[in-house]
Amino acid sequence: MTVPPSGRTRLRRLPEKAAADLASLHAVLDAARVAHVAFVHDGHPVNVPVACAREGDRLLLHGSTGSRLFRTLADGAAVCATVTLLDGMVLARSAFESSMHYRSAMVFGVATVVEDKEAALRAMSEAWMPGRWETLRAPRAKELAATLVLTLPLDEWSVKISDGDPDDPPEDLDEPVWAGVLPIVSSYGEARPAPDLRGDPPLPAYVASWTP
Amino acid sequence: MTVPPSGRTRLRRLPEKAAADLASLHAVLDAARVAHVAFVHDGHPVNVPVACAREGDRLLLHGSTGSRLFRTLADGAAVCATVTLLDGMVLARSAFESSMHYRSAMVFGVATVVEDKEAALRAMSEAWMPGRWETLRAPRAKELAATLVLTLPLDEWSVKISDGDPDDPPEDLDEPVWAGVLPIVSSYGEARPAPDLRGDPPLPAYVASWTP
Numbered sequence: 001m002t003v004p005p006s007g008r009t010r011l012r013r014l015p016e017k018a019a020a021d022l023a024s025l026h027a028v029l030d031a032a033r034v035a036h037v038a039f040v041h042d043g044h045p046v047n048v049p050v051a052c053a054r055e056g057d058r059l060l061l062h063g064s065t066g067s068r069l070f071r072t073l074a075d076g077a078a079v080c081a082t083v084t085l086l087d088g089m090v091l092a093r094s095a096f097e098s099s100m101h102y103r104s105a106m107v108f109g110v111a112t113v114v115e116d117k118e119a120a121l122r123a124m125s126e127a128w129m130p131g132r133w134e135t136l137r138a139p140r141a142k143e144l145a146a147t148l149v150l151t152l153p154l155d156e157w158s159v160k161i162s163d164g165d166p167d168d169p170p171e172d173l174d175e176p177v178w179a180g181v182l183p184i185v186s187s188y189g190e191a192r193p194a195p196d197l198r199g200d201p202p203l204p205a206y207v208a209s210w211t212p
Numbered sequence: 213m214t215v216p217p218s219g220r221t222r223l224r225r226l227p228e229k230a231a232a233d234l235a236s237l238h239a240v241l242d243a244a245r246v247a248h249v250a251f252v253h254d255g256h257p258v259n260v261p262v263a264c265a266r267e268g269d270r271l272l273l274h275g276s277t278g279s280r281l282f283r284t285l286a287d288g289a290a291v292c293a294t295v296t297l298l299d300g301m302v303l304a305r306s307a308f309e310s311s312m313h314y315r316s317a318m319v320f321g322v323a324t325v326v327e328d329k330e331a332a333l334r335a336m337s338e339a340w341m342p343g344r345w346e347t348l349r350a351p352r353a354k355e356l357a358a359t360l361v362l363t364l365p366l367d368e369w370s371v372k373i374s375d376g377d378p379d380d381p382p383e384d385l386d387e388p389v390w391a392g393v394l395p396i397v398s399s400y401g402e403a404r405p406a407p408d409l410r411g412d413p414p415l416p417a418y419v420a421s422w423t424p
Binding site: 033034036037038039040043044045046047048049051078079080081082084086088089091093094095096098100102104106108121122125128129132133135136137139140143146147165166168172173174175176177178179180181182183184185186187188189190191192193194195196197198199201202203204207210212 | 245246248249250251252255256257258259260261263290291292293294296298300301303305306307308310312314316318320333334337340341344345347348349351352355358359377378380384385386387388389390391392393394395396397398399400401402403404405406407408409410411413414415416419422424
């Protein structure tokens, strides 16, 4: 399934890096934990990191009823939510051709408040920490009351992926320097138990399958 | 050195996570390679990932003279450049208290065009790939002409750092689940030489000291 680019989602720079399929969009969003959500406040741009998770054809954004950002968004402000994953450094023969590997998705739209907060929170928990939700106590009413979940439809978006080798021009290929890609690898380090952990519960087995 | 928060940089949510010293701002920006730069275009927010590096009391942003974003910014648009580094997952006894470790910096201002492009490009290269610049040929005039470097002063900003243990209320401490922090660790993986690499140059020794 592809979405024709609109005026603002058509990539002007490096259009060969554009991905137009929904699967690419989903994959980029699924690999992210945080979206940068930009909106206009008093005519000025504001850009806030927000915990996010994709569920189906929408992006869930996690916040608080006490947050000015979230109240502004819930009031129908237009947003541009952007997710970027940095995957490596591209060492070309010249500084000019040196670049980075990345996956980036940009979603334009208006967020709305999710009515079924508990289902949305569960979906986000499963996206970030699969398997953990069912081991936790149920949310309390006051906790749900303090939480605001927004949803942004995946209607207008663009995806850009840079994952190639250095693209040096022929006249640079004899430069006497190493060229190639240094991939960035992210993983979870050693788990650090809470200082007030009681009863010595083991690290859950499901953690072993998690990737950041 | 501290900067008194202005109306829009005072943290309303979780103010205990605010850092007001310039050293914290510098440390967060220095750990980042990409800033999300938001600006207003035709009344709507646009939010674009841009390669960035701090140099002294300014943030350098790397772009192209062919980029609409960069031409808009060079024309004096107000921006909000936000950098976020995700450092771990905080597994609390409840979903409500579960959170993430992060370092985030937000810089408001107007970007201007850097006149001495070569010096700025060198500073960015040294920030991202220390030691490499002097091994590369000098930039060509046409390369410099195609490059636009913008600078954003570090005058109005906020920093937020979340690095604590789970903060469960007393009534949850006997929940029979593991709680603690899973740190996220980023490193460079195995270098992948360019397919068209000639003469078998070794991977430079300076790469060993790099961190992503």
